[in-house]
Every structure is written in C-alpha cells, then in structure tokens.
Amino acid sequence: MKNLLLGTAVLFFTGTINPAFSQSTEAPKFISNTEGVKEYSLKNGMKLLLIPDASQSNMVVNIVYNVGSKDEGYGEKGMAHLLEHMLFKSTKNLGDIKKQLSDKGGQANGTTWYDRTNYYEIFPSTDENLKWSLQMEADRMLNATILQTDLDKEFSVVRNEFEIGENNPTRVMMQNVFSNGYTWHNYGNSTIGSKEDIERVKAPTLRKFYEKYYQPDNATLIIAGKFDEKSALKYVTDYFSGLAKPIRQLGGTYTVEPAQNGEKYFEIKRNNDQQIIAAGYHTSAFADKDYAALSALYEILTSDPSGYLYKNLVETQKVSSIWTFSPVVRDPGMVYFNFDVPKDKNLDETTKLVRTELDKVSTIKFTADDLKRGKAKLVKDIENEKNNTINFAINLTEIVGAGNYKLSFLYRDNVENLKLEDINRVAQKYFKNNNRTIGVFRPSPNEERVSPAEFRDNQIADLVKDYKGKAIEKELAAFEASIANVKKNLTEGKLSNGMKYGLINKELKGDKVQGTFRFRIGNEKDLEGKDAVASITASLLKSGTKTRTKEQIQDDLDQMKSSVSAYVYGQNLIISLNTYKQYYPKVMAIVQDILTNATFPENELTKTVTETNTWLEGQIKDPDAIANNELQRLASPYPKTSIFYVASLQEQIDENKKVTKAQVVDFYQNIMGASDGVGTLIGSIDVKSASSELEKTFGKFTAKSKFVEVKPTFFDTKKQDKNIITPDKENAVALGTSSFKMTQDNPDYPALVMANEILGSGGFLSARLPMRLREKDGISYGVGSYLSVPVTNDVASWNYYAYLNPTKRDAVEAAVKEEVSKALASGFTQEELDSNKKSYANERMTNLGSDNVLITLVNTKLLFGVPLERFDEQNSKIQNLKLTEVNAALKKYISENKVISVFAGDFNKK
Template sequence: MKNFLLTAAVVFYAGYATPVFSQKAETPKFISNVEGIKEYSLSNGMKVLLIPDGSQSNMVVNIVYNVGSKNEGYGEKGMAHLLEHMLFKSTKNLGDIKKQLSDKGGRANGTTWYDRTNYYEVFPSSDENLKWSLQMEADRMLNATILQSDLDKEFSVVRNEFEIGENNPGSVLMERIASTAYLWHNYGNSTIGSKEDIERVKAPTLRKFYEKYYQPDNATLIIAGKFDEKQALNYISQYFSVLPRPSRVLDESYTVEPAQDGERFVELKRAGDSKVVGALYHTVPFADKDYAALDALSEILTADPSGYLYKSMIDSHKAASVYAYQQQLRDAGFMYFGLEIPADKDVKATENDFRAELDKIGTTKYTEQDLARAKAKLLKQIENIKNNTINYAIGLTEIVGAGGYKLGFLYRDNVEKLTLADVQKAAEKYFRTNNRTIGIFIPTKDEVRVKNVEYSNDQLAALTKDYKGKALEKEAAPFEASIKNLKANLTEGTLSNGMKYGVIKKEIKGGKVLASFRFPVSNAKDLSGKSDVGSLMAQVLKTGTKSHTKEQIQDMLDQWKSNVNFGFGGQTLYVNVSTYKENLPKVMGLIKEILTESTFPEAELVKTINEYNTYLEGSLNDPQSIAFNEIEKITKNYPKESIYYTASTQEQIDNNKKVKREQLVDFYNKILGSNNGVGTVVGDLDTKTAGSLLEDTFGKWNSKSKYEYIKPELFATKKLDKDYLTPDKENGAAVGKIAFSMDRNSPDYPALIIANEMLGSGGFLTARIPTRLREKEGISYGAGSFVSIPVDNNVASWSWYAFFNPTKKDAVNKALKEEVNKAVKEGFTEEEFKSNLTSWLNGRKTGLGNDNTLMNLVNTQLQYGVPLEDYDTLEAKVSALKVSQVNDVLRKYISEDKMTSVFAGDFNKK
C-alpha cells in the first residue's frame, strides 16, 4: 500500500467528473534559502519550506492550505472548520487517521482561521515518522472519505465547541463587533461558523468544498526540526510530486470592504459576570508597511505599565485590564481593543471614558522613548519565536495564509526601520471616529475616510521576489533526547546556603538560556491563612524595587529580550527565566534585586487585586471553573487556614480584597528564601561561571522561617453525583474523582499509568472515554481522564472530565460510567495494551525533546532525590507488564462506588 500514489487514480475536482491521472515523480525545485528557510516548489504548484535544526530531537510536519472562513459562501459558514475536523477521520488508502496518530504518539492538531487551515504533527525525529507523516498528509489531501455517518457524529462535536465559545462574554462581544464592522467581507464572520450551517451541511456539499481547495497548488508544506533533508525531499517527490495539478483555477478574492462611513455601536445582553468594552478599527493587510507601525502603536497604548491607555484606564482604577491586537491577515484587517471592567464599576460611564481616551490616539504626540520601548518588545517577541523552531514552523501558518513566509521577514525589517513619524502617521490615519465600531451612527460632513488596502497576488510576489534576508545564523549543535545524554551534559552543585542547582550544557538556537527555580519555604504555622497573601505577593514582585520602577524593570527585560515570571503556590515560590547567553548576568542581577529589594507599591497592589478579581468574577458562573473548583472542595476537607484548602471563587475574591500591603511586605521579608531551594539552567554555558552567577544571586538569600514540609492528607471519596446550575450557559462541564493511597515508588504505579492511558488519557482521542463520548456518540467536545501520583507523599487520585451540551448531561454520565465499569469488569485487551504502549513510549520520547521537561526532571532529582534513571526505569517496567497485571491494578483502585462527580451547566435547558 505504501506505493499507492504512484499508480493511476481517478480524482474528481470541484464536482466535475473529469478523470485525471497521476504524473511522473519529480525532484522538488530549489528556490531560495532565506535565513535558514529553504524554499522549494513542485510543478503541480505546491510550495515546500524546510527549516532544519539539529539541536532539536523532534520534528514537525505542517501543511497549510490557503482556505479558511473567508472562502465560505452562503450557507457554508463554518464549513472550513467542520472540514478540518472531518480530515482526522479516515482516507481511502490509509484508513483511520486518528488511530494511527494515536499509535504513534507525539502531538498533532489542525486549526482553521480566516485565510487558512493547517494540519501538523510533532514526532520524535526518525525516518519512519517523517515518511509516515508525509505519506499521510499526501493521502488526506485528495483521498479523505468524508462519510455522512462520520459527519452526523462530528457536527455535534463542532457544535459543542461552538457552545463553549458562547460562554465567554469577551469572545462573543468581539464576534458581534467584527460582524458589525464588516458589511461585506467575510472577516466579519466567526471562523467556527453558524450553528445552523454546521448542523445542516451534508457530506456531498462538504466534499465539493474539499475538492476545490485541498489541492497541491493551494498548499504549502513545512518540515522543521531535526530531519534528513535529502530523505525529506525524496519523500516529497514520492508522495506529493505525483499529485496532478487540478484543472480548475482558483480565482482571487475580490470582495473589498468599503470605507466605513461613521462610528458603529453594538450592545450585547446575555448571561455572564464580566463587564467588557471592545473597539475595532479597520487597518491593513499583514503585507502592508503600516502593519508594523500599528503593532508598535498597540504596545505604546496598552503595555503594562507604560501604555497611554493603561495609565489612563488602569492606573485610575476605571478598568481592570486593557489589551489590543492585530490579526495577521491576507486582506485589510483590523486592530481590536478590549477593556475588562470590575463588577462594581458602571459599564456605561467607563465606556464613555474609554471612547474619550481612544479619541486622543490620533492627536497624541508620541516620544522616541515610546517607540524604542515598543520596538524592543516586538523584536524580543520575534527573536524568541524564531528561536523555537517547532513552534516557529507552526506559527508560520498565519504568515503563509497572509501571503507568503517572506512577509514575516519583511515585517521584522519594517519594525527595525520604524520611525516616530511612521507611528504618528498611522495613529492619525486609522484611529478616526468614523473608522471605529463601538457606538452609534453619527452623520457628519466632510469625513476623511480610510480606504482598505488591497494587494493582488502579483503585487505580493513582486514585494517578496528579490528578498534575500539577513545572514544565516549559526546552527545549534545536536542534542540527543535521552536520559544518558542528559546525564552526560549535567553538572550539579550546591550553593553556600544549601541550595542545590543543575546546569544542563545544551546549545539552544540563537544562544537562548532557560532556567527554572523552586524555593520551598516555611511551615504550617507561619503559612497559616496566608495562601492569598503569598499568591498576590508573587504577582506584585516585579512592580518596583528600591532602584527601579515597574516601567524600568519591564523596559530592561524587553531590551534584553528576556522574561522573568514569579508564582507562589502551597509553600513554594517558583521563578522561571527565558533569556540569552549574553544577557544572563544582567537578568540574574535583576532577579537578585527583585528578591531582596522589592517595595510593593500600594497602587500596584490595588491594580493587581482589581485585575485578578475581575478575572475571577468572569468565572463565577462558568461551568468549567465551577466543576473543577467544586470537585476539589467536595473531596478535600482541609480547614480554611491550610495551604491545601480550596476556596470558592467568591471566597477568593473576598479574600483578595482584604489583603494589605503590610502583609505582602511581612511575607516577603520573613518567609522567602533560597536555602531549601533547587534550580536548573539550560544553555551553552560554562558551568563554573554559571555556578558563580547562581551563588551571587541566591547564595545569601535565606528564609527567616524554618522550613518544614506540610504533608497533605488523604480524604476518601465516595459515590456521589452533584449538580450545579449555571442558567443560560450554552455549555456544561463534568469532573469526577477517586482518591487513593499511592506514590511513585508503589509497585502498582507503572500498571496504573498505562491503565489510565487506555481508559482516558492516551492517544489522539482513541482511549475508551474520548472514543465513546466524542467519536462514537458525538456528545462531548472534550473528554478524558488523568492521574495524579505524587513524588513526596501518597495522596493520589484518578479523575475524569467532559465538556458537553447541558441537554446531554445524562447521556454523558451514562456513557462515562458504562465505559469505566466495562473496563473494570472485562479488562483491556492485548491489542489495546500494545497500541497504547507504543503511543505512550513515543509521547515520552517527544517530551524529552522539550527543555522544560529536562529542567523538571533535574529539579525533581535535586529536590526529592529521584534519580534521572527512574525515567527509563518506568518505561522498562511498563513495557514488561502483562495486560492481566494492568487489569488487576485497575480493579484495585478504580470503582464507581468510590467516584465523586460534579456536573455544572444549565440543566433546565430543553
């Protein structure tokens, strides 16, 4: 079957029954090498981009089709997205795509947006995985089955996804504003589509759409990471070059949105707890030079803490948060502003204040400092994205959809060349009242209207034709994804105060350096009742020191292309760092300053509480938030002062309001310290220099509170189903839990891991729970299970979850429990075990290719003494299992009689 594409085949295009036969294989034609992206083409019109990175242990195959919601006609709204789901079903030659993806492990997905649809697979680098991915993508390009029986199940899954989005007031408001702003262009339509169209479309209609757009002349294939380039080109020749160029011609989209002729206003009234104001301005395609100026302007306006809108709306406590963004679009797009408002504020008054501030955008005189700050942040983002090869290749999807991958380099160049005059001109040109959608129509005279910019394909080609890009960067050295190699490149040490650290010598693209630190602190007595104080303290840490303001701290991090994040939970402070080799000393110096000289400005605490509580208010009646919160409250009976107590959302809001600055300062001065901490750094570093840097940063930072581990308690679960009503919410959620005693040294641990894999966690939606609820019955968009088995205690649990239409609650509950009981009673099969074992092993290998996984493994060894070899030992133990052992362990721990379940949704819906 592997040579099926080399034989003659009859294919039907766009509904025309014209037989077209496969053509002779050809070698892809080399076009150019722009900054490490090697471009090729095939005579059938398909474009190919290769992005080799030997420092990766994974690879990604990403295929982008130039079709999205923009291409949908009357009665077809949501068709592009629905088709994306259908292409994970089966093909004529390879059969069940999801099962094969599941068997191979790794990570795979498909996404649909305005201008494009993409499908990608991330696997451990191997010739087998590369060959299969290319063979599969070539097969489903032309040979998807698109059966009505599959569509009958999948449309309800897509509808369920639609309903989840309907629960988000900010998301729904943005859709309403966009549909009001666009009279004719399809950018005004939601990509997920119309629920009615989704429900009524038939397979033959969907097939016509598929056969029109899913063709080689409408596709760009991207391969990135660690792979054999020569072999990749051979497979592309074998599987893709033989696909014929279709006889049909895709016409360019000719709908151009007319200049808006007055401010528009939309009011949305529906269930929800958040108060949100949005504003949309028509702007330009991604290809236009003004796009970079507008991106810079969005930073100048909304950045925390320097943004003009941020200062006027957030510092004044009129709103909790403000943001702005542009989409990377092929045609004239838009900039969208969002404002989240606390529950105790008047939304109408805030809306008027916001409109008044928006009116100032075109007349404000911006400064060179504003421009420098914005450029630093944008260039940092561009650099960080480019140096993460796997995510970069997936992210290129948007740029390809916007007109071609070289536009990304032109955008970067435009950012680098930006002048203050460019920004000022863009502010004056686009931010006019008559180009905004937020309010009512106002007739005026002598309006200067903003016309949307239009680019033809020929213009785009001319714009990028001779672009050469910058000099190629030095390629990072290969790094094998294995525990043996990790150990060979790991240096451990101990600071003078007892803190343990590890340095992983690994070259990362661009000279990047990552670090992760854990600082366990204090004891039950000193932390009693202080969970909210600790959480807020970490959020306010970066808001000012004795030497630098919040604004200056952010400016320095942007200039250094670095990120530093703090978080506090339980009894641990977490610090995560992303920077570059040349900037590491400066970043660590700043961290030391923050950890020893923070001032916790009162105004910043007020803003932080305001923003956090506004976020929490938005989840007060959210089914998912309620379900996951309540399952913890029901199954754990800790006193309120315990660090393990689960507060309700309203309790969290109320507790946050009570926190005072003095409490944060006291917590900071008495509780925090590194003397019981661990940390790992990854990068191409001299280990002695790195150790000295860590000593200088943390070596004398000690806690005044004695550290004593606070051990959690095991609370037995019981058979219980409890409902929580969330009126007028379109989606429901359910979570179940069984608690039991186990740690990772238990002889039952390996068997339970693989049992959970087969029951609800493994594969690409082919484990029993998701297969039953999503694939077979189509009653849940997302369903599965997970286990929590700790390293340092024996308080373990198995949990399940499902998201669904509230009217399907009983069906979901019945199906879930039937699957659990069936697995317990009848056990898993040998075939299931072998299939899921392969998937699980491949998934773990994929995980080892992630730098965060490496840091977590080393930190766990440093903190708990868990040897790195345990990673391989667990795999050996799981591989040696017999299916009878797995079934015995499942029966030992999993039972409906011990299952506590929570259901949240509008169950009064009919």
C-alpha cells in the same frame, strides 16, 4: 469536480506511486534559502519549505492549505472548520487516520482560521516517522472518505465546540466586534461557523469544497526540526510530485470591505458578572508596512506599565486590565481592544472614559522613548519565536495564509526600521472615531474616510521576489533526546545557603537560556490564612525595587528580549526566566534585585487586587470554574485553618480585598527564601559564569521562617453526584474524581498509568472515553481522564472531565459510567495494551525533546532525589507490563463507588 478528481493521483502506499493515476515524478526545484528557510517548488504548484535544526530531537510536518472561513459562501459558514475535523477520520488508502496518529504517539493537531487551514504532526526525529507523516498527508490531501455517517456524528461535536466559546464573555465580545465591524468581508464571520450551516451541510457538498481547495497547487508543505534533507526531498518526490495539478483556477476572493461611514455601537446582554468594553478599528493587511507600525503602536498604548491607555485607565483604576489582538490576515484586518471593568464600576460612565481616551490616540505626539519600548517588545517576541524551530514552523501557518512565508522576514525588517513618524502617521490615519466599532451612528459632515491599501497577489510577489533576508545563522550542535545524554551534559552544584542547582549544557537557537527555580517555603503555622497574601506578593515582585521602577524593570527586560515570572502555590515559590547568553548576568541581576529590594507600591497592590478580582468575578458563573472549585471542596474538605483549604470563588475575592501592604512586606521579608530550593538552567552558558551568577542572585536569599513540609491529608472519597445550575450558559461541564493512596515509586504505578492511558488519556483521541463520547456518540467535544500521583506523599487521585451540551447531561453521565464499569468488569484487550504501549513510548520520547521537560526532570532529581534513570525505568516497566497486571491495577485503585461527580450547566434547557 468528479472528472477533475479522476485526473489526480490516487496513492497506494507500497513505497511507489501508481503510474496509472499520476503524472511523472520530479524532484522539487530549489528556489531560495532565506535565513535558513529553504524554499522549493513542485511542478504541480505545491510549495515546500525545509527548516533544518540539528539541535532539535523532534521534527514537525506542517501542511498549510490556503482556505479558511474567508472562502466560505452562502450556507457554507463553518465548512472549512468542519472539513478540518473530517480529515482526521479516514482515507481510502490508509483507513483510520486518528488511530494511526494515536499509535504513532507524538503530537498532532489541525486548525482553521480566516485565510488558511493546517495540519501538523510533531514526532521524534526518525526516518520512519518522516516517511509516514508525508505519506499520510499526501493521502488525505486527495483521498479523504468524508462519509455521511462520520459527518452525522461530528455535527454535535463541532456544535459543542461552538457552545464552549459561547460560555466565554470575552470570546463572545470579540466575535461581535468583528461581526459588527465588517459589513461585507468574511472576516466578520466566526471561523467555527454557524450552528445551522454546520448541522445542515451534507457530505457531497462538503466533498465539493474539499475537492476544490485540497489540491497541491493550494498547499505549502513545511518540514522543520531534525531530519535528513535528502530523505525529505526523496519522500516529497515520491508522494507529492506525482499528484497532478488540477485544471481548475481558484481565482481567490475579491470582496473589499468598504470604508466605514461612522462609529458603530452594540450591546450584548447575558447572564454574567463580568463587565467588558471593547473597541475595534479597521487596519492594514499583514503585507502592508503599516502593520509593523500599528503593532508597535498597540504596545505603546497598552503595555504595563508605560502604555498611554494603561496609565490613564488601569493606573487610575477606571478599568482593571487592557489588551489587544490584531490577527495576521491576508486582506485589510481589524485591531481589537479589550477593557475589563470591575463589577463595582458604572459601565456607562466607564464607556465614556474609554471612548475619550481612544479619541486622544490620533492627537498624541509620541516620543523616541515610546518608539524604543514598542520596538524592543516586538523584536523580543520575533526573536523568541524564530529561535524555537518547531513553533516557528507551526506559526508560519499564519504568514503563509497572509500571502507568503517571506512576509515574516519583511515584517521583522519593517519593525527594525520603524521611525517615530511611522507611529504618529498610523495613529492619525487609523484611529478615527468613524473607523471604530463601539458606539452609535452620529451624523458628521466632511468625513475623511479610512480605506486601507489592498494588496493583490502580484503586488505581494513583487514585494518578496528579490528578498534575500539576513545572513543565515550557524547550524547548531545536535542534542540526542536521551537520559544518558542529559546526564552527560548535566553539571550539579550547591550554593552557600544550601540551594541545589543543575546546568544542562545544550546549544539553543539564538543562544537562548531558560531556567526554572523552585523554592520550598514556610511551615503550617507561618502560612496559615496567607494564600491570598502569598499569591499577590509573587505578582508584585516586579512592581518596583529600591533601585528600579516597574517601568524600568519592564523596559530593561524588553530591551534584552527577556522575561522573568514568579508565582506561589502551596509551599512553593516558582521563578522562571527566559533570556539569551549575552544578557544572562544582567537578567540575574534583575532577579536578585526583585528578590531583595522590592518595594511593593500601594497603588500596584490596589491594581493587582482589582485585576485579580475582576477575573474571579468573571469566573463566578462559568460552569467550568464553578465545577472545578466545587469538586475540590467536596473531595478535600480541609478546615479553613489548613493551608490546603479550598476557598470558594467568592471567598477568594473577599480574601484578596483584605490583603494589606504590611502583610505583603511581612511575607516577602520573613517567608520567601532560597535555602530549601533548587533550580535548573539550560543553554550553552559557561559553568563557572552560571554558578557565579546563581550565587550572587540566590546565595544570600534566605528566609527567616523555617521550612517544614506540610503533608496533605488523605480523604477517602465516596460516590456522590452534584448538579449546579448555571442559567443562560450554552455549554456544560462534567468533572469527577476518586481518591486512593499511591506514590510514583509504588510497584503498581506503571500498570495504573497504562490503565488510565487506555481508559481516557492515551493516544490521539483513541482511548475508550473519547472514542465513546466524541467519536461514537458525538456528545462531547473534549473528554478524557488523568492521574494525579505525587512523588513524596501518597494522596493520589483518578480524575475525568467532559464538555457537553446541557441537554446531553444524562447521556454523558451514562456513557462515562458505562465505560468505566465495562473496563472494571471485563478489563482491556491485548490489542489495546500493545497499541498504547507504543504510543506511550513515542510520547515519552517526544517529551524528552522539550527543554521544559528536561528542566523539570532535573529539578525533580535535585528536590526529591528522584534519579534521572527513573524516566527510562518507567518506560521499560511500561513496555514489560502484562495485560493481567494492567487490569488488576485498574480494579485495585479505581472504584465506581468512590467517584465524586459535579455537573455544571443550564440543565433546565430543553
């Protein structure tokens, strides 16, 4: 391997490739344009996909390597994931990757899965950002340092990540279904790996793995969003085409999972109140046509409210909820069914009922309506993903890992071409009890064993070689990410009932339309003791109206590829919608219907309470949930009569059980309304049409209860440390808060924001707290701090969090306090300030590229009168800050003597 590496390119980023270490450069060769995805190839074997979208203000560079946990050998479990962590350390030519990512701002991440590993960066669309991203990815493809000193620190960080998952009963159950279901294939292994393998691997061994798989012929580079294609091709030529194609042959994996010989059964016994039943069936590879039919079948079986399993198990309250997961994988995979069971149900009896219902699947004669519903849901999801270019480019990671990016379009076509016989066929083929992991071995003669079709590379190549795809969609109009441009394209108005609205004219992919509405409701007297009622009422809005059943509402939304959601917090009713221009009037009609004609069926109320309480029961012994709840109760000791009272988890369960239909109807009829509210839509819809539909929907939606804002009480926190023991939990959590008075228009606000950026929030894991606890000491997987400063009241706080191994509790506490104390005593440096100013500015620019951020900015303007210009003003104030101002703000508002800390975990572990 070392001799092989000498033949590859070593990059020196001066704008050219050193010819002594490279082959001659040659521009990427154009292959095809499939529905706007432009494919190129390089002589060294690297694939390139360009997905331009001028309507974006951001771009993403995403590089996918065809290596994941599937490729790990004996003693290597977790090596692919560990290597992903190490590639954020440093390279020979660029040095500290993480620091440079922090300085650049934007968003960056790396992920590892069964068949692939990827790294991506989302930045504002500039030539400088594009060039740097490609330079950096080319450098760490071959020149990562992988030092033993860095590896020694990262061991405990990855172990802590492993332990976080071990606290989650659902994740533990899913992993055990896969590990029990597979006998030989590596899909049965956790991607995060074995703790023992992770902690024992040495840098030279990890480097061999790196040198084998991190090569141009094993990579697909994706560039998407707004960028100059000529520049992109030039930079790819400059930085990647000169990398030599290695002489080694990867060969791929060749393990084929044998057909299962009988049903498998296992139990997990751990300290937790949450009851779960799970089942797994061996199914097809993503390239198989069966995958589309199976995906539709899962929707037909489990969707709320029409699914067969849903009706027979959730409707009848045998289980509280059901969901499925089927990973996109290269080889034959597995589908996972999860059934959450209320604590008051007998688990053995419920397991028998679940098994009985699963046994029926292969015998059901599905209908044309079933097929229509299943297809509509899948098509909606496919269209919504495709019409978000940045997410689409990142999600292509899974498809590339499964064999080829064009499989994404083939899957879409397979879904659209589904026939009823396809659904019945896959149900009969795969849903056999001898292909299931849930029970015990039982002798059974004349078994018809299931063996999903295997797809070799040449078969996939034959599938996609002549594929052309659908017609390429029109190019969208560019939309500059700036406050000035938002103002230029913003129309404001007011409805007859006083509700204010904003319309942002921005052409979205697929003619999408998004909207969020925020209505302020109630007063202190009318809302007293109604927190549970409010939450459940919002959850039940789509459960049926005088004109539509719950099933009809969901079917209509799925057919229109649309979604509507609602929730209540405090004095706010939030309604969000996601639809398309052609369906906007019909979706608004559904919103109007649920806001004026909801019927709240008794059985839906019972199901909602059961589902909510089942989830809460699972939180009662979770360290994170316990610590967060207790910290809020300590920092905000409101009386029970206050609408701000923080109920304990058990109190929440008890209050939910008391909710009656009469209370729900009363809240709906008297407290909900749109008079004191705002809403913003974004899309290319006609202003007159949009305004007319808003008037129809919300113009007469008024509340009988008068809205009077209830101001929170300021509680001056005092230093306190509290331990909560959670036995048999692999991971622990530390949370802290300190109160102070401030609003966002306070002159000190920008300086405090920057102080917090440097201390624990800014950059890509480069702030002081993450640098100390994760990078230097390696004692926490996730650590940081954040501010909570409101717009209209002055009850503010500074907060910190850290996830840790229970044995590291004292070390984490000492490190957090030491870093805070050091910052207060000595302040920050000019270098830190300059670096965080730059990353903050880039992050804010990236945020303006998000449609949800634009909606939030306009809603804040409409509701509180905060001018849009304040966004730019804050940026300007941040950039003009002096170091003395930042240090002074930290000392003025943050005090070690006012921090309440809560630690939750199994601290009796040695």
